[in-house]
Amino acid sequence: MAYNHIRVYARIKKENQMAHSSRYELISDCPDGYDSLQTYYGGQNFKRKRRVFKFDKVFEPHSSQDDIFNIIAKPIIHDVFSGINATIFAYGATGSGKTYTLTGSQTKYEERGLIPRTIEYLFQLVTNKMSNYMFFISYLEIYNENAYDLLNPKQNITCIEELPRVIVLEDAKGEAHYKNLCLKEVNTEKEAMRLLYTGDN
Structure with missing residues (x-):
């Protein structure tokens, strides 16, 4: 089976540019191919401590x-x-x-x-x-260490805890199965977007 390594990215949130400049320094195009993000914390400049993190890429605040x-x-x-x-x-x-x-x-x-x-x-x-492809969508939220199906057809709920909890089960092969989780087939982008909107709401 084909596989890929885990990639880790950082995105720096937009805020006051002066605040950013005093809190981090980005070093791109390092020889090892990673971006280094140096962060500063605590005290005034001469007392500040520095930590360095490496990412596959760091997206700066202007990234779209x-x-x-x-x-x-x-x-x-x-x-x-x-x-x-x-x-x-x-x-x-x-x-x-x-x-x-x-x-x-x-x-x-x-x-x-x-x-x-x-x-x-x-x-x-x-x-x-x-080609022949089939798409299925599920929408699961983990809230307070419990999992809930956001596409559950139950109507008139007032809070997420009223939805049936999704239970994660593992079979003999170590594969996960989700009890009480809807699996909805979609045939068009519009249908998929509608389910995304439903789950978000």
């Missing part, structure tokens, strides 16, 4: 949603068509920009995130390949 998609998601989508399982996982503190990066703005088309761009691109590729 299009930049993020083209560099992170596009190669992974092509890997999927080659039979490689893929995951894009966003990690960061509350308010650090995870939701914006993944789903983007609902009012500005050019600011849509990785998920809607991926859906659009998948259907473009399938149309161009003129």
